[in-house]
Amino acid sequence: MTLYDLFVTPMQYAFMQRALVAALLVGTICAVLSCFLLVKRWALLGDAISHAVLPGVAFAYLLNLPFFFGAVVTGVLTALGISAVERHTRIKEDSAMGILFTGAFALGFVLISRIRSRAVDLFHILFGNVLGVSDADLLLTAITGAAVLAVVLLLYKELVLWTFDPMAAAAMGLPVGGLHYTLMLLLSVAIVASLQTVGIVLVVAMLITPGAVAYLLVDRMSRMIPLAVGVGIISALSGLYLSYHLNVASGPTMVLVATALFLLTMLLGPREGVVWSAIRRRRAAQQVLLEDFLKQAYLADTQGEASVERLSERLGVPVRTVTALAARLARAGLVEVRDSAVVLSAQGRQRAIELIRSHRLWERYLVDRGGVPWTDVHAEAERLEHLATAELAAQLDEALGRPMRDPHGSPIPRGAEGAREGTRRLTECRDGETVDVVEVEDEDPEVLRRLAAKGILPGVRLVVVRVEPEGVRVLADGQETVLEPALASAVLTTDGR
Amino acid sequence: MKEVPAIEVRNLTVSYRSRPAIRNVTVQIDPGLLVGLVGPNGAGKSTLLKAVVGLVLPDSGTVRIFGQPIEAVRPQVAYVPQRSEVDWDYPIVVEEVVLMGRYPHLGLLRRPGPEDRQIVRAALRQVGMEAFADRQIGQLSGGQQQRVFLARALAQEASILLLDEPFVGVDAATEETIYALLRRMREEGRTVVVATHDLSRAQTSFDRLLLLNQVLVAYGPPKEVFTPALLQRTYGGRLTLLEVADQKRVGMRP
Numbered sequence: 001m002t003l004y005d006l007f008v009t010p011m012q013y014a015f016m017q018r019a020l021v022a023a024l025l026v027g028t029i030c031a032v033l034s035c036f037l038l039v040k041r042w043a044l045l046g047d048a049i050s051h052a053v054l055p056g057v058a059f060a061y062l063l064n065l066p067f068f069f070g071a072v073v074t075g076v077l078t079a080l081g082i083s084a085v086e087r088h089t090r091i092k093e094d095s096a097m098g099i100l101f102t103g104a105f106a107l108g109f110v111l112i113s114r115i116r117s118r119a120v121d122l123f124h125i126l127f128g129n130v131l132g133v134s135d136a137d138l139l140l141t142a143i144t145g146a147a148v149l150a151v152v153l154l155l156y157k158e159l160v161l162w163t164f165d166p167m168a169a170a171a172m173g174l175p176v177g178g179l180h181y182t183l184m185l186l187l188s189v190a191i192v193a194s195l196q197t198v199g200i201v202l203v204v205a206m207l208i209t210p211g212a213v214a215y216l217l218v219d220r221m222s223r224m225i226p227l228a229v230g231v232g233i234i235s236a237l238s239g240l241y242l243s244y245h246l247n248v249a250s251g252p253t254m255v256l257v258a259t260a261l262f263l264l265t266m267l268l269g270p271r272e273g274v275v276w277s278a279i280r281r282r283r284a285a286q287q288v289l290l291e292d293f294l295k296q297a298y299l300a301d302t303q304g305e306a307s308v309e310r311l312s313e314r315l316g317v318p319v320r321t322v323t324a325l326a327a328r329l330a331r332a333g334l335v336e337v338r339d340s341a342v343v344l345s346a347q348g349r350q351r352a353i354e355l356i357r358s359h360r361l362w363e364r365y366l367v368d369r370g371g372v373p374w375t376d377v378h379a380e381a382e383r384l385e386h387l388a389t390a391e392l393a394a395q396l397d398e399a400l401g402r403p404m405r406d407p408h409g410s411p412i413p414r415g416a417e418g419a420r421e422g423t424r425r426l427t428e429c430r431d432g433e434t435v436d437v438v439e440v441e442d443e444d445p446e447v448l449r450r451l452a453a454k455g456i457l458p459g460v461r462l463v464v465v466r467v468e469p470e471g472v473r474v475l476a477d478g479q480e481t482v483l484e485p486a487l488a489s490a491v492l493t494t495d496g497r
Numbered sequence: 498m499k500e501v502p503a504i505e506v507r508n509l510t511v512s513y514r515s516r517p518a519i520r521n522v523t524v525q526i527d528p529g530l531l532v533g534l535v536g537p538n539g540a541g542k543s544t545l546l547k548a549v550v551g552l553v554l555p556d557s558g559t560v561r562i563f564g565q566p567i568e569a570v571r572p573q574v575a576y577v578p579q580r581s582e583v584d585w586d587y588p589i590v591v592e593e594v595v596l597m598g599r600y601p602h603l604g605l606l607r608r609p610g611p612e613d614r615q616i617v618r619a620a621l622r623q624v625g626m627e628a629f630a631d632r633q634i635g636q637l638s639g640g641q642q643q644r645v646f647l648a649r650a651l652a653q654e655a656s657i658l659l660l661d662e663p664f665v666g667v668d669a670a671t672e673e674t675i676y677a678l679l680r681r682m683r684e685e686g687r688t689v690v691v692a693t694h695d696l697s698r699a700q701t702s703f704d705r706l707l708l709l710n711q712v713l714v715a716y717g718p719p720k721e722v723f724t725p726a727l728l729q730r731t732y733g734g735r736l737t738l739l740e741v742a743d744q745k746r747v748g749m750r751p
Contacts, residue, residue, distance in 0.1 A: 039587055154606055161597050164587045168649075171550040171576035172601045173568070215588060219633035224588050 010244045018138055019130040019197075023236035023254065025145045026197040026206065029190045031232030032152055034211030035225050036183060039163045044094065045079065045184070046207040048101035050191045050200040052078030054108025057125055057195075061115060068140055068192055075188030078104050083180075128199030128251030130240065137196050144193040148186050155182065160221050197236075198251040205255040206232060213258075213265045216272050231261055288386045289317075291355055293325045294334060297342045298352030306342040354393070357413045359385035360406035361396045367407040368400060377407060404439075426472050426483065426491040429464045435493035436461050447490050454481050461496050501564045503528040503657055503688040504549060509558035511544050518544040522558070522713045526690065526705070528656070531683040533703035533719075534692040537732050540710040542692040543579065546659045549690075550576045562657065572601035575650035577660040580642075585635040591645050592630040595620055598652030613652075620651035624678055640671025647678055658682060658689045676702055696732075699723065 010016045037043055053071040060070025078100050085096035112122055124132070133141075152159065162169040162179045170176045187207070194203040214227035239254025246253070267274050296314045300306035308326070312319045326342050329335045334348030344352060362381040366372040372380065397403075397412075405411055429435055437460045440451055451457070455476045463475040472488040474481060483491070502525040509522045519541035526532055534542050547553045549560050551567040562570045575598070598620070599613040621627045624644040634642060643663045650658050658679075664672050676698070679689050683704070690707075693699070699706055700723045708714035708722055708731040715722040715731075 039584065157597075157600060157603075157608070158605065160589070160593075161600060163584075164589055164594075165578065165583050165597070167547075167552060167578035167582045168576055168597070170552050171571070171574065172597075172653075173571040174600075219588050220590050220593060221588050222593075 006245070007241065010241065015131050015133070016240075016244065018133045018135070019240055019250065020237070022130055022133045022138055022141055022197050023240045023250075024233055025141050026194045026203075027210075027232035027234075027236030027254075028229050029145045029148050030194060030203065030206035031210035031228040031230075032149060032225055033183075033187060033190050034207050034209070034232070035214065035221065035228050036152075036159060036163060036211075037187070037207055038211040038215055039221070040183070042183075042187075043204075043208045044097055045082070046187060046191070047204045048082065048097040049075045049079055049184075049188050050203050050207075051101045051108075052104035053188075053191055053195070053200050054125065055104050055111055056108075058108050058111035058115065062111070071192040071195065072188050074104060075191060076185060079184040079188060080181075083184075124199065125195065126199050126201050127249060128195070128197050128202060130197045130250045133196050141193045141196070144189050148190055148193075151182065151186060155179070159183070198254060202251050202255045205258055206235070209255075209258040209262050210235065213262050216265050216269045231258065235261060284386075288383075289315075290325060290329060291351075291386055293322070294329065294344070294348060294352045295355045295359075297335060298344055298349060298356070301342075301344060306344075308337075308340045308342065311342060353413045354390060355385055358393045358396075360410060360412040361393055361400065361403075363406045363408070364400055364403050364412070365396055368403075423492040423494055426462075426464070426474070426488040426493055427467065427485060429467060429472070429493060431464060431466050433464045434461065434496040435464060436496040437491055438494050439492040440490055447487060451483075451487055451491065454483070454487075455479065456483070456487075456491060462493070500528065502526055502561075503530075503563060504690070505561040505564070506545075506549065507559045507561075509545070509548055509560065510556045511541070511548050511553055512556055513544075517711065519548070519709070520712050522709070524707060524713055524716050526688060526707075528563075528688050529683060529686050530688055530704045531679055531702070532688070532690045532705045532707055533699045534690055534707045534709060535694065535696060535699050535731070536709040536714075538694055540694075540731070542694070542709055543661050545709060546576070546661050546690065546692055549659060550574055552576075572653065573655055574657045574659065575653045575655035577643075577646045577650060577658070577663060579661045580639070580665055585642070587634065589634055590630070591621070591626060591632050591634060591637070592617060594634055594645055595648045595652050598649040598654075601653060616654075617648075617652050620648040621645075623651055623681075624648045625674075638671070639666035640668065640675065643667060643671075643675055644678065647675070647682075651682070656687050658687055660689070660691045662692055662694070664693055664695060672698070696728070 011020065033046075037046055053075045056070035056072070056074030057067045058070075059065075059074070060067040063070070081100045082093065082096045085091050085100065086093050089096075091099075121129075158169075158174055158179060161172070162174055162176055166176060169179075190207070191200065191203050194206065198206055210228040210231040211224070213231045214224040218224050218227060235258035236254050239257045240250055242248075242257070243250035243253040265273070268276065270276055292315060293311065296311055297306045300310050300314065308319055308322050312322045315322065317325075323337075326335055326337050329348065330337060334345055334351060336343045336345060359381045362384040363377045366377040366380055366384075403412060423438055424435075426435070437456060437458050439458055440448060440456065456462070456474075460476060465473040465475055465480065467473075469485075471482045471484045474483060504524075504526040506522055506524050510520050511518050522545060534545065536542050544553060548555055549562075549567070551560070560567060562574060567574065595617045596609055596613065599609050599616065603609060603613070618627065618630075621630055624647050626641060626644050626648060629637060629641065629645075634645065637645065646660075646663075660679075663675060667675065679691065683689050691703070700719045703719060705717060706719050706722050707716045708727055710731045715727045
């Protein structure tokens with residue numbers, strides 16, 4: 001079958017041409033409204049009004065009026081009735097809809113069963129008959145469509161404000177009641193215009209699904225509407241062609257295409273798609289494992305050797321996983337494997353230090369700001385460390401007042417150069433050494449004050465007289481003073497040469 | 498000459514389904530004040546704010562904004578609803594939300610122009626949310642969302658700002674940022690009324706406190722009204738109404 005056969009041959013028939021135009025119109029009108037129904041949570045109102053149209057069609061037939069007017073009247077009346085029930089009783093909107101639309105629907109059935117005529121074909125009203133669209137029907141659909149689109153276009157910003165923040169809309173003086181009824185009227189008119197094409201049962205799908213597809217893909221109304229229109233048109237068109245070639249009912253086929261598009265978006269959509277989310281989660285899990293590997297390799301390295309067996313034990317994964325991870329990191333230039341031991345490159349070392357820094361900062365944060373007991377923070381920080389960029393770590397550091405140690409007492413490495421290498425606490429110095437104070441831990445202002453009172457400040461040169469369990473005796477600026485262990489351990493020094 | 502009060506509420510009674518929410522409230526709020534509207538849950542704080550902007554119809558009493566009915570001065574009054582009144586999943590980005598502040602100046606049918614967009618950008622800059630202009634509103638933290646709504650009020654160029662429970666779901670640090678913004682708006686001459694059920698900051702953060710529990714318990718500077726007796730009457734349970742009525746009767750005796 002050629003493309004010509006697929007797309008052009010069906011259009012040789014006048015009824016197919018009319019069907020095509022009708023499908024395009026309905027796809028567009030319903031899609032535009034579907035966006036507002038979705039955000040207003042009125043999906044069920046669409047359902048309600050579409051069913052309530054049935055008695056109108058029957059009445060119109062009995063009174064010999066155009067069925068369009070009968071349908072709009074009962075549609076609008078039911079919508080108003082729902083509002084009235086909601087306002088004047090304790091019944092909530094969903095139940096009010098259920099009561100009134102089933103009532104109206106039943107009335108429609110009763111009337112039609114009374115008519116017993118072939119002129120009103122129940123099946124066509126319920127499920128549409130796009131192939132039987134007359135020129136008059138088409139004109140009517142075109143006019144209603146143009147009217148609906150014009151109103152939405154003119155009232156676009158008001159409709160958005162009202163659906164987003166109804167209170168502020170009212171406070172700004174928008175006629176919220178008017179907007180409410182306008183949207184209801186538009187909905188009724190659109191449903192009636194769609195009767196021939198998809199029928200009153202399936203129009204609900206065209207009033208919900210396109211908006212829902214677009215909602216999953218974009219996050220602003222101004223983009224959601226064109227996208228929904230695209231979905232509506234694609235559904236209507238491909239539904240029509242499919243129904244022609246497969247020789248099946250056209251209205252339901254359109255709805256099935258729309259439903260398929262929704263399912264596809266749900267599974268594959270780049271933002272919320274189930275498949276992508278799963279892939280992202282898997283990637284993130286991989287990343288976490290690689291980072292943990294790097295960190296453990298660094299820690300093992302500082303405590304001796306990072307052998308593959310030791311890493312396997314520390315990470316709780318089999319040796320062959322360790323080898324695979326090491327190979328991946330080696331390709332990235334972060335580690336090297338020598339004689340079944342992992343050696344970090346300078347770059348790998350730096351990354352590991354960043355992770356440790358992030359981990360310890362998070363622990364500090366959880367304890368200081370989150371009020372989490374320090375015994376419980378490790379596991380949490382183990383997850384959070386992977387979230388931190390260098391930038392975030394810097395912000396955390398700043399917000400915490402540049403702490404020196406994590407809640408467990410391990411030092412928090414600073415900057416890219418990592419832990420201040422070559423510094424020792426005053427308590428770790430030897431008798432008779434000359435040292436320079438490079439940093440005083442400032443977590444406890446009281447400690448800082450007392451050290452400052454004794455003249456122990458960064459930049460000061462000290463002579464260590466004696467290190468004893470009860471304190472460190474030092475000469476500072478010719479004065480001898482004793483620092484109790486709590487104070488002495490807060491003083492970081494380098495060799496004074 | 499005494500200036501016209503920014504908000505003047507006289508003998509205001511509002512009820513929902515025949516249950517009174519606020520009763521006979523009379524208060525005058527002068528321009529340029531940062532006012533805390535405090536009271537327990539169900540005290541009618543939201544109702545009072547809504548009555549001021551004309552969102553609920555009073556059973557009796559009047560509200561005047563700068564001496565005029567609200568309908569005449571709507572663009573002057575910005576209202577920030579409670580968090581729960583807004584759909585945070587709405588497909589809308591920060592910039593578009595702030596742009597809504599321009600609508601009262603545009604009227605029906607007109608589209609916002611480049612000038613409006615400039616005002617919006619300036620408002621976002623003021624609240625420090627410029628970098629988030631393209632973010633969907635639900636992706637922000639509670640505090641950031643409140644700042645966006647403050648920016649909307651700024652874009653509206655309103656001289657009266659009414660906020661309903663802006664600190665719900667906001668952490669302490671962000672709360673401070675929002676207070677700072679509110680103070681700045683007050684310094685620019687705006688009148689700011691904040692409904693809050695949180696008493697902890699009320700004493701230090703506001704120029705005036707309005708204690709409400711269905712009736713107006715007190716209105717004045719925190720130093721004068723933040724007293725145990727008045728707070729007891731505001732928060733002291735269901736008896737309040739009777740007590741106040743009793744006191745009135747006592748007061749009326751010769």
